[in-house]
Each structure stands twice: as structure tokens, then as C-alpha cells.
Amino acid sequence: MASQHPIAAASAKFPKPADRTFQYGTAGFRMKAAILDSVVYRAGLLAALRSRKLNGQIIGVMITASHNPPDDNGVKLVDPMGEMLEGTWEAYATILANAPSDQALVEAYDKFTLDMKIDSAIKPRVIFARDTRASGPRLVTALVAALEASGTEYTDYKLLTTPQLHYITRCLNTKGTTYEYGEPNEQGYYEKLSAAFRAAMGTKKFNGSVTVDCANGVGGPKLRELIKYLPSPTEGGLEIKVVNDDVVEPERLNHQISYQCGADFVKTNQRAPPSSHSTPLARCASLDGDADRIMYYFVDSDNSFHLLDGDRIATLAALYIGDLARNAGLGEKLKVGVVQTAYANGASTAYITQDLKLPVVCTPTGVKHLHHAATKFDVGVYFEANGHGTVLFSDVALKRINKYEPQSPAQSSALDVLRALTALINQTVGDALSDLLLVEIILAHKSWGPKEWDLTYTDLPNRLGRIEVADRNIFKTTDAERKLESPPGVQVQIDALVGKYKNGRSFARASGTEDAVRVYAEAATKGEADELAAKVADVVK
Ligand code: NG1
Ligand code: ZN
Structure with a gap:
């Protein structure tokens, strides 16, 4: 028997679950970590192909599920300038992830190489990092197997925030050019930010502190590190109080019930995490699990909660x-x-x-x-x-x-x-x-x-709802998702409802990350926004 292709041989250790179909969506691949090994392995192969196609420029791979629960995980690719993977390649990622067998995977890999005229003599280069999820190290094993099977040179940056990995990817690819972006390591990131912060601050002194809820994710230790580089409060610098930065117990990450933390908690519940101990008019912020999102908020003197999104x-x-x-x-x-x-x-x-x-x-x-x-x-x-x-x-x-x-x-x-x-x-x-x-x-x-x-403006009361439907794929939108062109006739009904409300606006679209349709509505009062959302939801169901 002929010896097996190294990509097929390594793939056999990360078999694709037969009953699953995967899709590279707006946030890469994201799902329960338990079924993600084959997907990460195959994403590693795609990163190798992408690097070869771009003449050996460095591609980033981030293992994270952002604001999702701790037992989820995900993988996304970063293009050379630190941007998200180019849209046309998302389809290739999906094809590799769904190849039904190790052999079919090798065939798809070879076909991409041939069709895209990828020069196999070019050494691919990939860097990667992960958030604090417990499944991260196991998924890194799958990624490394793909990088080795494809002859890729790689560096493991261990724990980073998603934006730090994007930063380092760009630094590496611009090093020595007129577009040099910074030192390609974590320290370089802190030094760049702190130098810019000091320059922007000038002689200004900071008033009060900001309390940052880090969702018990990777943003916690990284923010603590960043603080070491910033001017101290005694020098007139900013006082940053870090809360929810426990990454020792990964199950605390983004936890909405017992540990009540993270940007999503704040947005969904419209209240501050208890650990932020927010006093009236104090600045508070919450990060998500991979520190690419931030929400500000405060409580007013009358204890009312205000979100600054x-x-x-x-x-x-x-x-x-x-x-x-x-x-x-x-x-x-x-x-x-x-x-x-x-x-x-x-x-x-x-x-x-x-x-x-x-x-x-x-x-x-x-x-x-x-x-x-x-x-x-x-x-x-x-x-x-x-x-x-x-x-x-x-x-x-x-x-x-x-x-x-x-x-x-x-x-x-x-x-x-x-x-x-x-x-x-x-x-x-x-x-x-x-x-x-x-x-x-x-x-x-x-x-x-x-x-x-x-006080710069007053938000219109609004409501965001999530509707489970039999098949969300029938919902097709146009006009930047503000209008439904399918199913036929639904938009006319939504328009008729919206027309009955002062300052009314509403739209429905299929979520790209969950099996549901989202309905958003705004109107002059909270009661009317809720009512409009409920009526539009009835039309959609
Ligand atoms: P979907 O599930 O497609 O609505 C959600 C967020 C997006 C974006 C993506 C990726 C809302 C309404 N939608 O997309 O803004 O962040 O997740 O994480 O918040
Ligand atoms: Zn995120």
C-alpha cells in the first residue's frame, strides 16, 4: 500500500463528525469546543494555503469564541495587514471543513493548490494565539498538526487578545517597509499604545477612575500588563480598576448568571456587573471574552443605568x-x-x-x-x-x-x-x-x-428580539439588511406596521452566528418599541 499523504495521516487523528456541516461565518467557525478539532485542523491547512498564495506572507490564526459561553470555542484567520480573512476565502474554509473524509480533504487541498496556481515551493508562515478557554491547548494541538503536515513555519504566541494577534500579524508583514506598524510582539503592542497615550494626554491630568470588567477572559491579564506601561495615577495618569479578571477558573468567562460579567451581560441585562461596585457618575466599562468589544456605562445620581454603547x-x-x-x-x-x-x-x-x-x-x-x-x-x-x-x-x-x-x-x-x-x-x-x-x-x-x-443625544427606545424559525435561510435581505426580499410579502407587512408608530423603524434578518432570526424595532416610547417588535416577530414566525 502506498504511504499515506501526510495531510491525510494527520487528519485521521482529528476526524470530522459525520453528522455536522460547518460554515465559516462573520466570526469564523464557532461552536461547542468538543466538536471543533477537525475544523481547527482544516483551518490550519487553509492558513498554509493562504500564506503560500500570498508569497509566504504571515497569516494569523486566533482560537477564541469571543463573548460565547466557556465551553464554546472558535477559530478565525487573520490576513497579512491584520484584517479579517478575505471574503472569497471564507468559502474555501467552509469546503475544507466539510470534506467528508481524510482523502477528500487532501483532494480539496490539492485542487485549491492547482486552481489558484499556488506555488508549493513557497514556505507558508503562520502565527497563532488563543484566549483563556480550557479547550484552547487541545485545539492548538490540532492546529499544529496541520501546520506541520503542510510544511508551515509557525510561532505560537500563546495567550493573546484577538486584536493583539491582529496587531502582531501586521507588524511582522510590514517589518522593514515604509509602512512598519510596530514591534511584532506583545511588549511592542503595550509600548506603542502607552507612547501614543502619553503623547495624546500631553499635560492633561485625569479625573476619577475607570472600572473595567474583563469578563474573566484574556483581556484581564492583558489589561493588567498594559497598565504597567501607562503613566501612574500619581503622575496624573488614568486610574484603571480591573475587575472580573479571574482566568484560573475558565468557567467564569463571560458568565451571565453566577459571575455576571462581560459586555454581553451588560447589554442584555442593562445593568452593571455587581463586582464593578459602580457609584453614581463613575465611569465603568466591560470587555468581551477576547477583548475586541467594549461597552461603557454608568449609573446616574438617581441610580438609573445608562449604557454608552x-x-x-x-x-x-x-x-x-x-x-x-x-x-x-x-x-x-x-x-x-x-x-x-x-x-x-x-x-x-x-x-x-x-x-x-x-x-x-x-x-x-x-x-x-x-x-x-x-x-x-x-x-x-x-x-x-x-x-x-x-x-x-x-x-x-x-x-x-x-x-x-x-x-x-x-x-x-x-x-x-x-x-x-x-x-x-x-x-x-x-x-x-x-x-x-x-x-x-x-x-x-x-x-x-x-x-x-x-447628553449628546437621547437614544430612541428600542427592542432587539430573537425568534426561532423553522428555516432561517429563507430570510433574504437587501438594502444593508434593512429590507426583506424573501419570504415574499413579509416586508410589505413590516412596512405597514412601522407606519403606525411615531419614529418607528423595524427590520428582521437571519442571524449569521445563531440559528434564529433577529427582529429590531425602535419607536418614540419603550412600550411602542416593544409592541412593534412583538408585531413584527408575529409576521416573521
Ligand atoms: P448576528 O448573529 O449575525 O446578528 C452577531 C452580532 C454582530 C456581530 C456578530 C459577530 C448583533 C445584533 N449581532 O451577529 O453585531 O458582532 O455577532 O460576533 O449584535
Ligand atoms: Zn470578541
Whole structure:
């Protein structure tokens, strides 16, 4: 018998569950960790192919299930500039993951090599990291087996936040070029952020502290590490109180019931995690399990809870960066734009267009869509309402900012802060730690507490519902997911309902990460938003 292909031989140790079909979705592959080994093995093969196709540039692989429960896990690929895997390759990932046998897997792998004219002589290069989930080390074994079977050179960066892996991937691929992004290691990440933070802070002193709930995930130890590089509160620096940073017991991660922590807990329950001990008007924030999302919140003097979500961070960043650009004398030369999804609160969209007078683009859900749209602006601010986002500066914008000669001391100081922000803000992907520092810098410069931030506009009451349906695949949308074109006739009924409510807006779409349809509704009062959501849900069922 001929000796077995190394890829088939290694694959035999990570057999595909026969009854499962996998799909590389908006967040890569994500599911119960127990059935993920074959998927991770095959994702490793795809990373090798992708690196070869890109002439040996380094591809990142992150093992995480973000805000999901502790016994889930997932895997996603990072492209050379630290961006998410290019869309067309998601289909290849899905094909490899579903190959029914080890032999079929080798055939698919060989076919991709042939069809895409991939040069097998090129040595693939891959780096990877994982979050704190207990299943992480086991899944790393599957990944390493794929990298070895495909002759890939690899480095294990162990525990990192998702944005840190994106950062290091970009650093490695730009090293020695004019686009060098930073030192390609964890320390380089902290040094870059802290240098930019100090420069943006200037002589400003911080007022009060911020309490950060780290969801008992990887963000906890990484935030503690970052703090060591930042100016201390005694130097006028920011006091960061870290809570929920227990990664010794992985079952505490994102725990909504006993340990009540994480960005999703805050959003779903509309209240602060008890461990944040939030006092009136104190700034609080929550991260998700891999620290790429952040939610701010505070309790008012009357003990009412106020959420400052991704829409709020986007509007704050757009307001401040727009002001800085004008004050630096670059107002006409830097076009700031904001990218949102249909889930953005209508009041935030109105505030951006009517008050800030900035353009807004709406894209389908999933940060890859927002990121892509944001690259079309000189300065593209993008956030999902759930707190995942960043601000992108185009190459042209960076050149203008870096070359501009200020005409006055006022221009000079605005320009200093603007330059610092281009380094402080993670250019690869939404990053909770970088976003935290950004928000704190802006609030400090504006001398704002959370209340002043909250007063910029009033959110329209809204309701997000999750409906289980027989087959979510029949729900097809158009107009950035704001309209249903299938099943036929449903949109007409939704439109008729919306028309009956003051400030009414509602849409339904199939979730990309759960087997359900999501219904979102807004209206002038909370009761009406709930009622509209319930009526639209009845139409969808
Ligand atoms: P789906 O399940 O497609 O709605 C959810 C979030 C997205 C995004 C992805 C990836 C909502 C309404 N949807 O997508 O914003 O974060 O997960 O994690 O929050
Ligand atoms: Zn996440």
C-alpha cells in the first residue's frame, strides 16, 4: 500500500463528525469546543494555503469564541495587514471543513493548490494565539498538526487578545517597509499604545477612575500588563480598576448568571456587573471574552443605568477627531465619515448627520463589512452597536497629518493629539484596550464625565428580539439588511406596521452566528418599541 499523504495521516487523528456541516461565518467557525478539532485542523491547512498564495506572507490564526459561553470555542484567520480573512476565502474554509473524509480533504487541498496556481515551493508562515478557554491547548494541538503536515513555519504566541494577534500579524508583514506598524510582539503592542497615550494626554491630568470588567477572559491579564506601561495615577495618569479578571477558573468567562460579567451581560441585562461596585457618575466599562468589544456605562445620581454603547463611542470619536482636524487646520483636508449597521440607534444616526454634519454609511452586520466601508473615508469611524469597532486613517490622511506644518500654537497642539491618536487607535480591527484609552483621552480633553457624553443625544427606545424559525435561510435581505426580499410579502407587512408608530423603524434578518432570526424595532416610547417588535416577530414566525 502506498504511504499515506501526510495531510491525510494527520487528519485521521482529528476526524470530522459525520453528522455536522460547518460554515465559516462573520466570526469564523464557532461552536461547542468538543466538536471543533477537525475544523481547527482544516483551518490550519487553509492558513498554509493562504500564506503560500500570498508569497509566504504571515497569516494569523486566533482560537477564541469571543463573548460565547466557556465551553464554546472558535477559530478565525487573520490576513497579512491584520484584517479579517478575505471574503472569497471564507468559502474555501467552509469546503475544507466539510470534506467528508481524510482523502477528500487532501483532494480539496490539492485542487485549491492547482486552481489558484499556488506555488508549493513557497514556505507558508503562520502565527497563532488563543484566549483563556480550557479547550484552547487541545485545539492548538490540532492546529499544529496541520501546520506541520503542510510544511508551515509557525510561532505560537500563546495567550493573546484577538486584536493583539491582529496587531502582531501586521507588524511582522510590514517589518522593514515604509509602512512598519510596530514591534511584532506583545511588549511592542503595550509600548506603542502607552507612547501614543502619553503623547495624546500631553499635560492633561485625569479625573476619577475607570472600572473595567474583563469578563474573566484574556483581556484581564492583558489589561493588567498594559497598565504597567501607562503613566501612574500619581503622575496624573488614568486610574484603571480591573475587575472580573479571574482566568484560573475558565468557567467564569463571560458568565451571565453566577459571575455576571462581560459586555454581553451588560447589554442584555442593562445593568452593571455587581463586582464593578459602580457609584453614581463613575465611569465603568466591560470587555468581551477576547477583548475586541467594549461597552461603557454608568449609573446616574438617581441610580438609573445608562449604557454608552458602540454608537456612543463612534459619535464621541467622530465629534472629537472632527474637532481636532479643524483645530489643526486640516478640516478641509480630512473627510471624516461614520459607518454603522442597521442596529445603530436612529438617534445616533440623526446626531451624526444633523449635528456633526458628517456622512453615514450603513453596511450589513459583521465588522468586515464596516471595516471595508470605513477605508473609503480619509478618517473612517466604524462601530457595531455592541461595541466592536475602531477608527481607520487612510494612507493619504496619514501623510497629510504627518506632513502638515501648523500655523499657530493652537494648531500645533491639536495636531500633536491627532498624530498620537493615529498610533493609539488599532488600525487592524476593533480593540477594546485601544478603544478604552481612546475614550478616556477624549473625555479627559473635553473635561466630560459619562453624563455629558450621554447628553449628546437621547437614544430612541428600542427592542432587539430573537425568534426561532423553522428555516432561517429563507430570510433574504437587501438594502444593508434593512429590507426583506424573501419570504415574499413579509416586508410589505413590516412596512405597514412601522407606519403606525411615531419614529418607528423595524427590520428582521437571519442571524449569521445563531440559528434564529433577529427582529429590531425602535419607536418614540419603550412600550411602542416593544409592541412593534412583538408585531413584527408575529409576521416573521
Ligand atoms: P448576528 O448573529 O449575525 O446578528 C452577531 C452580532 C454582530 C456581530 C456578530 C459577530 C448583533 C445584533 N449581532 O451577529 O453585531 O458582532 O455577532 O460576533 O449584535
Ligand atoms: Zn470578541
